[in-house]
Amino acid sequence: MFEPRVALASLSGRSDADWAVRGEQFAGAAFLGGIALDDQTREAARELVGRDREEFLPDDSLGFVDRQLAALEDADLRAGFNVRAAGSEPVREAARICADRDAVLEVNAHCRQDEMCRAGAGEALLRDPDRLAEAVGVAADAGATVSVKVRAEVPGVDLTEISRTIEDAGGDAVHVDAMDSEGVIADVAESADLFVIANNEVRDRESVREYLAHGADAVSVGRPSDDPAVLRRVGRATDEWFAGSESEPEAESEVRA
Template sequence: MTRNADGSEAPADEEPFLVAASLSGAADAEWARDAAEHVDAALLGGVALDPASRAAARDLVARGRSEFLPADPLAFVADQLDALADAPVRPGVNVRSATPEPIRAVAEVCADRGAVCEVNAHCRQPELRAVGCGESLLREPERLARYVAAAAGTGATTSVKVRAEVPGVDLVAVAERVAAAGADWLHVDAMDAEAVIADLAVAGDAAPAGGEADDLADLTLVANNGVRGRETVAEYAGHGADAVSVGRPTEDPPVLARVADVVEEWRAGTLRRREDETGPEPEVRP
C-alpha cells in the first residue's frame, strides 16, 4: 500500500499507475514537475550517497556521464522532495550506496515526506559495480535484502530497481528475498525479456500463504523498458504488471502523453490493442 506521511492514500496508490523512472543527472524536481501532468509517481536521481558510490559517480562524470553530485546528498534529496510538496505527483528518489546506513538515512527523509525510496540494484556501469552498487547487488541478495530492510524499517514506501537478463541471477528468487525484507515495489528493467514480468507475476500468484513467497504476492510489479504506447503497455499488462514506467520518454512530451492516455485506459479496464496492430490481443490481468 502506497501512503503519504499522514497515512492518506498517495497518488500512485491506485493500480495500474505510471511512473517516471530516474534519469542520471536529469531527474530532479523540475523534471518531475514537467512530467507531473502525465505521471502518477516520479523517481528522482539516481543519487550516490556514500563515499564509495560518490567516488564511482565522479569517475563516471570524468568519462562524460551526467550524474548528481551535491555536496550533501541528504540535504539535496530533502530539498528536491520539498520542492515537490505541492506537485500533483508522488515523488521518490533512486539511490545508490555501498553500505546500508546511508540508505536508512535517506529513507527517513523520504518517509517524513511520503516519498518512495528506491534502492538501485540496476546500474551496470563498471565503476558502480566495482564498489558493490547497482547490478552487483543482484548477485548478493542477502546484502540487497539488508538495504531494503534498512529503508523499509523507516516506514518509507520502498522500491527496488532491478535488471533482467543478468547472468547467474534468479530474479524470482531475488524478488522473494526483497519482498520478505519489506519491499513494496519491484521496478523491473525487462531488457529484451519482457516475459520476465510474467515469471514474477505467476510466482506471486502461486505463492502459498505465509513465508517469503506470500510477501512476493503483495509486491507491486512496475515494468520498465521500451514503454512507448499501446502495444508495449498492453504487453506488460498482459504479462501481469501492476504499473509501467518510462525513462527517456519523460523528455518527449508527445510520447509521454500517449503512454499516459493508454495507462488511463488500462486503469479504466478498456485497454485493447488497435485492430491495425499485429499480434494477438493480450489478456489483460486484473
C-alpha cells in the same frame, strides 16, 4: 501505490524536481536520482562524470534528497528517490527523509556501470542478495515505502528469487528493467506479493498493453520521460487498460509522433 499507474523512471544526472514537474500531468509517480550516498559510490559517480556521463554530485547528498523532495510537496504525483550505496546506513538515512516526505525510497540494484558495481552498488546487489535484503530492511524499518530497481538478463541472477528476497525483507515494489525479456514480468509478478513496475521501451499502446498483460501493476517511462507525446500515449493506454476499455488503437501517425 500511485495513480495514474505511469511512473517517470530515474535518469542519472537528469531526473530532478524540475524534470518531475514537467511530467506531472501525465504520471502518478516520479523517481528522482539516482544519487550516490556514500564515499564509495560518490567516487564512482565522479569517475563516471570523468568519462562524460551525467551524475548528481551535490556537496550533501542527503540534503539534496530532502530539498528535491520538498520542492515536489505540492506536485500532483508521488515522488520517489533512486539511491546508490555500498552500505546500508546511508540508505537508512535517505529512507527516513523519504518517509517524512511520503516519498518512495528506491534501492538501485540496476546500474551496470563498472565503476558503480566495483563500489558494491547497482547491479552488484543482485549478485549479493544478503546485502540487498539488508538495504531493503533498513529502509523499511525507517518507515519508507521501498522499491528496488532491478535489471533482467543478468547472468546468474534469478529475478524471481530476488523478488522473494525483496518481499521477505519488507519491500513494497520491484521496478523491473525487462531488457529484451518481457516475459520476466510475469515471472516476477507470480513469485512475490509486490507492486510490479515494468520498464524498458515503454512508448505506446502496444508496449503498455504487453507489460500489463504480463501482470505488471504499472509501467514506467525512461529516456523519453521528457517527451509529452510519448507520455500522453502511455498515459492514455494505461488508463484504458485499467478501465477495461476496448477502444480502437491510436492512429499510426499519432503512435509515431
